[in-house]
Amino acid sequence: MNRIIFTSVLLACCSTTPLQAQDEIELLRQEILKLRADYEARISTLEHKLETAGEKSAMTADQQPVAQVAETTAAGIRAGNNAFNPAIGLIFQGQAWAYDNDPRDYTISGFPLGGETEPVAEGLALGETEIDISANVDDKFTAWLTMALAIEDGEVGVEIEEAWLETLSLPAGLSARFGRMFSDVGYLNTKHAHSWDFVDQPLAYKAFMGGQYIDDGARLTWIAPTELYVELGGEILRGDRYPFVGAGNSGSGARTLHARFGGDAGFSHSWQAGISYLSGDNESRPSGAEDNPHLFTGDTDLWIADLIWKWSPNGNWKQRNFKFQFEYLHRNETGIYSLPDGSQHPLDLDQDGWYAQAVYQFMPRWRLGARLEALSSEDPGAMFDGTALALSDSDPSRYSLMADWSNSEFSRLRLQYTRDEAGETHDNQWGIQYILSIGAHGAHSF
Amino acid sequence: MHRCFFLALFLISASHSQADLRVFTCEPEWSALAVEIGGELVKSSSATHALQDPHYIQARPSLIAKLRRADLLICSGAELEIGWLPKLLSKANNPALRPGNSGYFEASSFVPRLDVPTLVDRAKGDMHPQGNPHVQANPHNILIIAQALTERMAALDPANAGHYHQGGADFLGRWQQAVTAWQDRAAVLRGKRVVAHHKSWVYLQDWLQLEEVATLEPIPGVPPTAKHLGELLRILGAEGDGAAFIIRAPYQSDKASTWLSERTRIPALLLPLTVGGSAGATDLFSLFDDILNRLLEAEQ
Numbered sequence: 022m023n024r025i026i027f028t029s030v031l032l033a034c035c036s037t038t039p040l041q042a043q044d045e046i047e048l049l050r051q052e053i054l055k056l057r058a059d060y061e062a063r064i065s066t067l068e069h070k071l072e073t074a075g076e077k078s079a080m081t082a083d084q085q086p087v088a089q090v091a092e093t094t095a096a097g098i099r100a101g102n103n104a105f106n107p108a109i110g111l112i113f114q115g116q117a118w119a120y121d122n123d124p125r126d127y128t129i130s131g132f133p134l135g136g137e138t139e140p141v142a143e144g145l146a147l148g149e150t151e152i153d154i155s156a157n158v159d160d161k162f163t164a165w166l167t168m169a170l171a172i173e174d175g176e177v178g179v180e181i182e183e184a185w186l187e188t189l190s191l192p193a194g195l196s197a198r199f200g201r202m203f204s205d206v207g208y209l210n211t212k213h214a215h216s217w218d219f220v221d222q223p224l225a226y227k228a229f230m231g232g233q234y235i236d237d238g239a240r241l242t243w244i245a246p247t248e249l250y251v252e253l254g255g256e257i258l259r260g261d262r263y264p265f266v267g268a269g270n271s272g273s274g275a276r277t278l279h280a281r282f283g284g285d286a287g288f289s290h291s292w293q294a295g296i297s298y299l300s301g302d303n304e305s306r307p308s309g310a311e312d313n314p315h316l317f318t319g320d321t322d323l324w325i326a327d328l329i330w331k332w333s334p335n336g337n338w339k340q341r342n343f344k345f346q347f348e349y350l351h352r353n354e355t356g357i358y359s360l361p362d363g364s365q366h367p368l369d370l371d372q373d374g375w376y377a378q379a380v381y382q383f384m385p386r387w388r389l390g391a392r393l394e395a396l397s398s399e400d401p402g403a404m405f406d407g408t409a410l411a412l413s414d415s416d417p418s419r420y421s422l423m424a425d426w427s428n429s430e431f432s433r434l435r436l437q438y439t440r441d442e443a444g445e446t447h448d449n450q451w452g453i454q455y456i457l458s459i460g461a462h463g464a465h466s467f
Numbered sequence: 468m469h470r471c472f473f474l475a476l477f478l479i480s481a482s483h484s485q486a487d488l489r490v491f492t493c494e495p496e497w498s499a500l501a502v503e504i505g506g507e508l509v510k511s512s513s514a515t516h517a518l519q520d521p522h523y524i525q526a527r528p529s530l531i532a533k534l535r536r537a538d539l540l541i542c543s544g545a546e547l548e549i550g551w552l553p554k555l556l557s558k559a560n561n562p563a564l565r566p567g568n569s570g571y572f573e574a575s576s577f578v579p580r581l582d583v584p585t586l587v588d589r590a591k592g593d594m595h596p597q598g599n600p601h602v603q604a605n606p607h608n609i610l611i612i613a614q615a616l617t618e619r620m621a622a623l624d625p626a627n628a629g630h631y632h633q634g635g636a637d638f639l640g641r642w643q644q645a646v647t648a649w650q651d652r653a654a655v656l657r658g659k660r661v662v663a664h665h666k667s668w669v670y671l672q673d674w675l676q677l678e679e680v681a682t683l684e685p686i687p688g689v690p691p692t693a694k695h696l697g698e699l700l701r702i703l704g705a706e707g708d709g710a711a712f713i714i715r716a717p718y719q720s721d722k723a724s725t726w727l728s729e730r731t732r733i734p735a736l737l738l739p740l741t742v743g744g745s746a747g748a749t750d751l752f753s754l755f756d757d758i759l760n761r762l763l764e765a766e767q
Contacts, residue, residue: 052632163557190562194535244535244560250528252558283528288516291527331525336516337718339523385690385720429688430550431589459589464554467526 107156107164108461112215114148116141118452122444129228129443130413131398132372133309136231136263141221141452147172148454149214151182153463162186167213182235194244204234205242205254206277206297207325208348216465218344218380220437220454223394224419225350225374229323231263234299236275250283250293260301264321264352267304275301283467288336292329293467299323303356309409310361319356319368325349329467342382349375360408370410372398378421386428392421396443417443431458488624491533491564493542493552494521495742496603497574499751501541503638504617508627514555517744520718521547522593522688526554534559537570539623541616544573545580547600569623575600577615578608581669593688603741605670606646606755613638641752649755656762662699662733664691664715664724667740671758680710683723691723703731712765716740734765 124140141148150170157163167183185200203211209226210233222232238258245251260274261267268274276299283293300322307314326349333342355369376394383389395418401410419442425435433456441448490511492498498513514530515521521543524530534540534555542548556565563570580598587596602608617635621628657676661668664683672679681702685695703709713724713735721735728735738758739748747757 187557189565191560192562194560196560242560244531244558246536248532250532252528252531281528284532285527285529288518291525291529293528331527333525335518335718336524337519338525339520339718340720429589429593464526464549464551466554466558467528 105156107154108463110153110458110460110462112151112153112213113457113459114150114215114455115146116148116220116452116454117145118143118220118450120448120450122446122448124450127444128309128409129224129396129417130445131401131410132224132228132396132417133315133409134227134231135266135306135308135314136233138222138227138232140450151213151215153461155461155463157189158186161188161190163189194246196242198240198242199238201235201237202240204236204256204258204277204299205240206234206279206299206323207350208293208295208327208329208346210234210325211466215456215458218346218378218388218390219392219421219423220435220452221439223348223374223376223378223392224396224417224443225348225376225394228374228396229264229350229352229372234262234264236260236262236265238273238275248284250281252279252281254279258301263306263308264299264323265301265303266306267302267318269302269304274303275299289332289334291331291336291467293327294329295325295327297323297325297327299325305359313361315361315409316359317354317356317368318359319354322353324351331467339385341384344380345378346380347375347377349373358405358410360405364404366402366404368401370399370401372396380423386426388425388427390421390423390425392419392423394419413445415442419443431462432456488539488620488627489537490539490541491537492540493548494603496609496751496754497541497543499742499754500609500613500616500638501539501620503751504613504634505620505631506634508624508630509620517739517741517748518717520716522550524548524551526551526558530555531558534564535561537561537564539570539572539620540564541572541574543575543600543602545575545597545600545602546595547575569619572616572619574612574616575602578602578605578611581673582666592684592686599666599669601667601740602670604668604758605674606642606649607674608670609751610639610642610646613642645752645755649759652759652763656766659711659766660709662703662710662713662724662727664713664719667716668714668738671738675762683713683715683727690720696723696727699727700730703727703733709733712736712762714738717744736761736765738762 118141120143124143127140152168152170153166155163155165164186165183169180169182171178171180181201183202185198185202187198188196191197205211209217209222210230226232236258238256240254240256242252242254256277257273258275258277259268259272260270265275277297279295279297281293281295283291285291303317303319303321305316305318307316309315328347330345331342334340350373352372353370357365358368359365374396376392378390378392380388380390395416397416398412400412405411419439421437421439423435423437425433427433435454437454438451441450487510488505488508490498490501490509492501492511492513494515495513495517498511501509501511512533515524542552562568565571580602582599584594584596587594613635617631621631624631653675658678660678660680661672662681662683663679666682666687669679671677681699683691683696685692709731710733713728713733715721715724715737717737717739724735737745738761739745739754742748742750742754745757748754
């Protein structure tokens, strides 16, 4: 070793300036230090292994620990053609639900419904069964599929809720997504039904988003390189799913923009706020009664503001936590309504809706929640009297309470009561729901 | 002309050598380790602190913003962070940190893992198919991980490779001495029986040759139940001296261990599981000092 140092010092001195020589000595010194440390670490590890092995073999058979030591190098490598199987997850949902009124006659005064806004099935019923399949395609793309199996009118229907590809390696904080997806607007619109805190969507989502706005298209998202969380995104979508129907503009009938901000306040509090804008064309969009719908042709503009605030003591979520969620939706529709009687009327209508909900986990596994919500609308005018757009005396509103118990992250049982004052006749709704997950289960977003 | 060129080169390299390596860690122990190795060149922050259960963290916007700007991600891995890290990674749009890339460093993948289940079934609780992820509780693991991390940091910031190698070697030297001293002090603990709140301590038990006789959780991840605690009281109480300690991490509720301790007279101990877990555990060295102090004090 000394000879090496001596030789290199000699070489260094002869060949170059003293400054370079010093650099090289320094390099050599570090190299030696590193060698020494490596050497010592290896010996220490070996010693420890020997010691443990010796003591373990000295134990009698019934004292052998159950735990095994995994070999770090070969672990997880399997042979065969199924080694690249994608991650598969299944979510089961079901419920028993009771109504005072017949849920088949459910309406919201002044807000004819379209899309997937059916009330929870009455009585004992299987809810939506969700199949998630996902994997990386290669180094550039990842893929995700969500299939929903649902029973409608006694028939099993399969729906592709999500089928998208997302980029993995775009630079500068960018990512792009293509395919069918939950439009990245608002807060609740981006969430799978199994992660909702109440069994059904808020009234505002039923009235303005058709339950949940899912469409085909492309998205670009950018995350700013800042301490404050700043996310900007935009989408071009086909525009053939409620609230947009007809795939206008040659099959690119809807556009969205969103901005989200977020951060922490100390260890215990965190927040996220967002603003989203959706705009699109409609060609004969049906709403109201299925066999005799109202048809709307024209432009729809929607604004959504959302605010989420979460609290847990010291940020230790498992023990106790609290979540507050608020969204405000504003819609303007300008166009022509064709009414069931065949008459056509021009319309320029502004409508608003909001909900606020709070969920408190007061001890591990147990949560309580409450939700308040309301809708309001401009008066569309006398020519809409007697139609589903006609307003009632008071604004539609609803109050819900829920309690749920989660044995683990993979199971949840929920009890919910709702006082529904959205239609002409008020209704009491209540029931129990289960949500169970098996297989791979992706992490949940904020 | 030439002089100007060299001056410019010097300035560029000088400014580069001042550049921070921005490190995002999932747990505080890896932040502490990164700073031990990289010193002032490292700017490190941890997603969790010692009073948070790293299994259950929200994928908060602030963490996505941090991950977006990080050069290196260090996590325990073995699915400890499965409930939130994948979501952070998919949202942060930082390709270098994705699994398999140079900015992704999974500490547990460098050491032999214990508790690798032979049957993976969620009926047995929160299972980690790749083994127990709490690898930091054995200082020999820290030694192995420190070497791998030194190489990784040097590779990510080659201009400062010498600095990281020197910092790594210096740390390993001091750590080696500390481990020897700890092992001498802890010799009296060998063979002691412990009851743990959660299986957080298997690597500590393996190192100190402690014997885990039970956990307060009936199965991993499920909080202690009255029925299970009653059962433990029957077993531990009947034998008189059923165990030497009941141990828990700072983020675990003290109710169950206090309840059992009052009835069995077995001392209930809070042990820091990571840096910051107690007033004394301010860095990796004092973390193990403090763990041993607490165990030895209770043992007397």
